[in-house]
Structure formats: C-alpha cells, structure tokens
Amino acid sequence: MGPVTSDSTTAPLISVRGLMKQFGRQVVLDGVNLDIHPGETMVIMGGSGCGKSTLLRLLIGAIRPTMGVVEMFGQELQGLDEAELDEIRRRFGILFQSGALFNSMTISENVALPLQEHTSLTQNIIDIQVKMKLEQVGLREHADKFPSQISGGMKKRAGLARALALDPKILFYDEPSAGLDPVTSAEIDQLILDLTKKLGVTSVVVTHEMDSAFTIADRMAMLDKGRVLKIGTREEFDEIRLMDQQQSDLLDEKDRLIRQFLRGDAHGPITSRREATNYADDLLGELPTPSMTKGPAIEATRRTR
Numbered sequence: 001m002g003p004v005t006s007d008s009t010t011a012p013l014i015s016v017r018g019l020m021k022q023f024g025r026q027v028v029l030d031g032v033n034l035d036i037h038p039g040e041t042m043v044i045m046g047g048s049g050c051g052k053s054t055l056l057r058l059l060i061g062a063i064r065p066t067m068g069v070v071e072m073f074g075q076e077l078q079g080l081d082e083a084e085l086d087e088i089r090r091r092f093g094i095l096f097q098s099g100a101l102f103n104s105m106t107i108s109e110n111v112a113l114p115l116q117e118h119t120s121l122t123q124n125i126i127d128i129q130v131k132m133k134l135e136q137v138g139l140r141e142h143a144d145k146f147p148s149q150i151s152g153g154m155k156k157r158a159g160l161a162r163a164l165a166l167d168p169k170i171l172f173y174d175e176p177s178a179g180l181d182p183v184t185s186a187e188i189d190q191l192i193l194d195l196t197k198k199l200g201v202t203s204v205v206v207t208h209e210m211d212s213a214f215t216i217a218d219r220m221a222m223l224d225k226g227r228v229l230k231i232g233t234r235e236e237f238d239e240i241r242l243m244d245q246q247q248s249d250l251l252d253e254k255d256r257l258i259r260q261f262l263r264g265d266a267h268g269p270i271t272s273r274r275e276a277t278n279y280a281d282d283l284l285g286e287l288p289t290p291s292m293t294k295g296p297a298i299e300a301t302r303r304t305r
Helices: 052-059 082-089 107-118 123-136 152-163 182-199 210-216 234-241 253-263 269-276 279-284
Strands: 014-023 026-036 041-045 067-072 092-095 170-174 202-206 219-224 227-233
Touching (some): 026 052, 026 227, 041 052, 041 182, 107 123, 152 182, 182 202, 182 210, 210 234, 219 253, 227 253, 234 253
Parallel strands (some): 092 170
C-alpha cells in the first residue's frame, strides 16, 4: 500500500485507506492511502493513465471503490445512500476541467443554479450571493454573458464561482490550468491561492502541470500505475526536482522516476519502461532502437513562491 503521512495534528477532512478500483480485469488504483487536512492545498499528480482522475471521482463519490475506504467529514462514503451522499456533496465544490457551464444559461444563471436547487433563499438574496461569488473571481461585470461569449480562462473562473456558490469546505479542481495560456494559467493559480487563504477552504487539485503544482501546493502526492509513489511537502518534492545529476545518480529508482516526471526529462525510468516493450517487440520480437538523443530537461518557466 502507498505511504501515509501527516503534517497536522488535526483530524483529516478526507481520509483514504487501502483504496482499490478495478474496471473489469484492469486495476486502475491499487492500495492508495492518503490524508487531506483542513486548510491545506493537496496536489495529486502523475502521468496520463496513472489513476489520478479515477481517484478524484472516488473522492467525490461519483463512483464506488472495488475495495477500501473513502472517509469525508468523518463519514464513510461507501455506506451512504444517494440522499446522504447529496448532503455530503453540498459541502464541497468542483471545478471541472472544461468549466462544465450550461451554454443556454448566462454566467450569473449558472452560478445561481446550485443556490436555487439546494437552498430556500429568495431570488433577491440569491442575486446578491451570485454577485458576491462573481466578484470573488473577477467576473461581476460579465454576469449577463453566455459561455460562448467569454474566453477559456473566464469559463474556468465562472465554473469556480459556481463551485463556491454553497460556501463549500472543500474545493476539488480537475486540471484547472489545462488548455490555458501561461499568463491565464498563472492568474488561475493566484486565484486558487487567494481563495484558499481568504476563505480557509481545503483544496484538492489534480494536475500534471508542474508550474501550477509548485505554485499552489502545500503538499503533493504522486501516483504511478495506480499506486502512491510519494506524499510530501512541496519543498520535499522541489529538493528532488532541483538535484544536480551527480546527486540524482544516487537516488533509488522510485525517486529517479519522480525526478524525471517533475523535470520533464526526456530520459529516465519512465521512458526506459516505455521502451522496454515497444512496437517492434510486439510485432517482430526485435530489440528496441532508441529514437531520441539525450537532451536538456524541460524546466519550469514561472518563478514559484
């Protein structure tokens, strides 16, 4: 099973133990352990197919685990019926990768929808709440526009305003920087930091964008092939990322794999594993031929805090 670490004496808001998810014969998550504490920003990262999106779906109760336990606010999600799950879901918000706005509704109508569905507030109070949420994400002046009339970054902000509508204790972010230019991505990261600080929410961010991860994270968890390789502080991961070549040669394979992913190096354990069984092996049983020469690492372009 994956490691369990805790830097806090407070009880975790989310606790995952022995989590396994299998689709048919494919094991997507295998023995994941993870604690997420009040007020922290936890970044869950890993390469494509590592299981991070499946983990997010399990955390929000969208699917049920094959084995193991997901506990949120002291309740095991697996033991709850749909009505009880809905009560839990009112206490967290989700920013989907695309924003997931309703195209037939204005931005303000999108943000108002959770308040209309899940509260008994009057329309006047809802209108005030919507203006407040849009102001928090810098979109109040765009309230009457439709999603087709705003940019991709603004759609993310609108989706975040909707996620904030019910004043959640936890915010889940699914690839918040995906598809955005570097400046807009940096603005979204700063917004996440500001909201976490001002509102005291706990944030869970699924991403493979390292600039964003090292900007917003308090702690980080890296997945690989459905298992947790490492859970640690941003500083602990940064130490691995910034090691020189001589130091990195002394690392074990797990830490060298982490370093390659964090740096975006073209060569290392990840690419060696991919080359071990390539198309030539499958088709003709031939040995692989290296197709790339060693090149420089891809380094972060944005200064981190």
